[in-house]
Amino acid sequence: QVQLVESGGGLVQAGGSLRLSCAASGRTFSSYAMGWFRQAPGKEREFVAAISWSGRSTTYTNSVKGRFTISRDNAKNTVYLQMNSLKPEDTAVYYCATTGEVTITTTPTKYDYWGQGTQVTVSS
Numbered sequence: 246q247v248q249l250v251e252s253g254g255g256l257v258q259a260g261g262s263l264r265l266s267c268a269a270s271g272r273t274f275s276s277y278a279m280g281w282f283r284q285a286p287g288k289e290r291e292f293v294a295a296i297s298w299s300g301r302s303t304t305y306t307n308s309v310k311g312r313f314t315i316s317r318d319n320a321k322n323t324v325y326l327q328m329n330s331l332k333p334e335d336t337a338v339y340y341c342a343t344t345g346e347v348t349i350t351t352t353p354t355k356y357d358y359w360g361q362g363t364q365v366t367v368s369s
Contacts, residue, residue, distance in 0.1 A: 247271040247358040249341050254363030257331055261367070265326040267341030267360055275319035278344045280356060281326045283337035283365075293339070294326060295349040304349050309335075331367045338362040 253265040265281070280295035294305045294315040303315050314327040324341055342356035350356075 247343065249343060249358060249360035251339065251341050251360045251363040254339060254365045256366045256368065259332055259367055259369050261331050262327070262329045263331065263365060265328065265339055265341075265363060265365075267324045267326075269322045269324070269343060272343065272358070274322040274343075276347065278346055278349045279315075279317060279324040280342050280344070280350070281315060281324075281339060282342060282353065282356075283335075283339045284362075285334075285337040288337075290340070290353060292351040292353065295351060296324065297349045298347040302349050304351065306351075328365070331365075333367045333369045336365060336367050338364050 248270045250268045257263055278297050281293040282290050283293050284290040292306055296303045296315045296317050300317050312330045317324040340360055340362045342359045344356050
């Protein structure tokens with residue numbers, strides 16, 4: 246059974262930083278691309294960042310480019326999202342997800358397992 250467990254969320258002031266972690270189990274973690282998504286109240290879930298199985302390829306939504314960095318440690322079966330220069334509009338529940346593919350994708354329907362989410366709140 247595949248499990249993804251996020252951690253690292255919390256309350257931070259605008260301009261601050263947080264580092265989210267997602268620990269995976271139940272699948273050969275290093276074989277698949279991983280992604281982060283977020284969902285704000287009253288809004289649809291949106292893509293944030295993705296990383297290929299090797300970590301050599303990454304992609305980001307425009308609103309977080311230059312502020313967020315996705316990375317992975319395949320030895321620890323963990324993917325990270327370093328979030329800097331946080332803004333109130335980054336407030337959301339953040340989810341990590343794993344695909345059944347090796348290459349990165351921004352399409353939510355290509356992710357077959359999801360974590361339970363971690364709340365990030367940025368105060369102004």
